[in-house]
Amino acid sequence: xxxxxxxxxxxxxxxxxxxxxxxxxxxxxxxxxxxxxxxxxxxxxxxxxxxxxxxxxxxxxxxxxxxxxxxxxxxxxxxxxxxxxxxxxxxxxxxxxxxxxxxxxxxxxxxxxxxxxxxxxxxxxxxxxxxxxxxxxxxxxxxxxxxxxxxxxxxxxxxxxxxxxxxxxxxxxxxxxxxxxxxxxxxxxxxxxxx
Numbered sequence: 001x002x003x004x005x006x007x008x009x010x011x012x013x014x015x016x017x018x019x020x021x022x023x024x025x026x027x028x029x030x031x032x033x034x035x036x037x038x039x040x041x042x043x044x045x046x047x048x049x050x051x052x053x054x055x056x057x058x059x060x061x062x063x064x065x066x067x068x069x070x071x072x073x074x075x076x077x078x079x080x081x082x083x084x085x086x087x088x089x090x091x092x093x094x095x096x097x098x099x100x101x102x103x104x105x106x107x108x109x110x111x112x113x114x115x116x117x118x119x120x121x122x123x124x125x126x127x128x129x130x131x132x133x134x135x136x137x138x139x140x141x142x143x144x145x146x147x148x149x150x151x152x153x154x155x156x157x158x159x160x161x162x163x164x165x166x167x168x169x170x171x172x173x174x175x176x177x178x179x180x181x182x183x184x185x186x187x188x189x190x191x192x193x194x195x
Contacts (some may be wrong), residue, residue: 002074002111003074003075003079006071006074006075007071007082007083007086009067009070009093010067010070010083010086010087010090010194011086011087011089011090012090012095013063013066013067013087013090014063014086014087014088014090014091014094014107015066015090015091015093015094015095015096015097015101016063016068016094016096017039017094017096017097017101017102018055018056019038019039019040019041019043019044019052019056019061019102020032020039020058020096020097020160022044022048022052022055022056023044023047023048023052024051026048027048027052029047029048031043031044031047031048031051032097032100033090034047035047038102038103039051039094039097039100039101039102040056040060040102040103040106041054041056041057041060041102041105041106042103042137042138042191044056045057045191046189046191050091056106057106060091060102060106060107060110061106061107061109061110062086062110063091063107063110064084064087064088064091064106064107064108064109064110064111064112064113064114065110065113065114066109066110067083067084067086067087067110067111067141068080068083068084068087068110068111068114068115069114070083071083071084072114072115077158077160077161078160080114080115081160081161081164083107083111083158084111084115084164084168085164085167085168087107087111088104088108088111088168088171089124090108090190091104091107092104092175100176103141103172103175103176104117104168104171104172104175105141105145105172107145108145108168108171108183109123109124109144109171111168112148112165112168115157115161116151116152116155116157116161116165118151119148119151119152119153119154119155119157119165120148120151122147122151122182123144123145123148123151124144126140126144126147127140127141127143127144128140130143130144131191134190135190135192136183136188136190136191136193138176138179138180138188139179139183139188139190140181141172141176142172142173142176142179142180143170145169145172145173146169146173148165148168148169149162149165149166149169151165152165176195
């Protein structure tokens with residue numbers, strides 16, 4: 001019973017729409033009506049500014065980190081993986097936003113920060129380098145996600161985590177399918193560095 005409650009908590013935790021809440025209550029904007037309409041850190045950065053974007057990024061990552069940390073206290077690797085999937089699912093299909101949400105990048109990164117910090121730090125470095133070189137956050141997210149299963153394998157993490165990394169990466173890339181299409185057609189907006 002306790003494990004089911006932990007998984008339910010993971011979903012509800014993931015569902016908390018940080019970008020929407022910060023936009024609505026701090027800036028008086030429904031972020032879903034601006035930019036890409038996505039409820040995530042990138043759109044918050046573009047629409048609300050760097051401070052809001054960084055806050056959303058940290059808060060979304062914290063959701064994933066806490067869900068996995070709590071699940072690990074009550075169970076083993078499979079409980080951790082289940083909570084990881086569910087918190088990402090909650091972020092992308094929020095119960096508080098009619099089952100719409102973000103793309104799961106920051107929340108997914110938070111789960112891996114708890115179970116494989118070296119791997120996720122390298123994946124984040126790849127993300128940053130790609131964004132700095134090409135100024136496409138979506139391309140950075142896709143590249144970082146794709147590198148993660150390889151990094152988990154290199155660092156000899158348990159096979160359950162490697163498989164989790166594969167599935168999580170595939171899910172993140174799938175959620176970016178519209179971005180991939182825009183990248184192919186030269187229509188994806190580049191990030192601008194305004195502070």
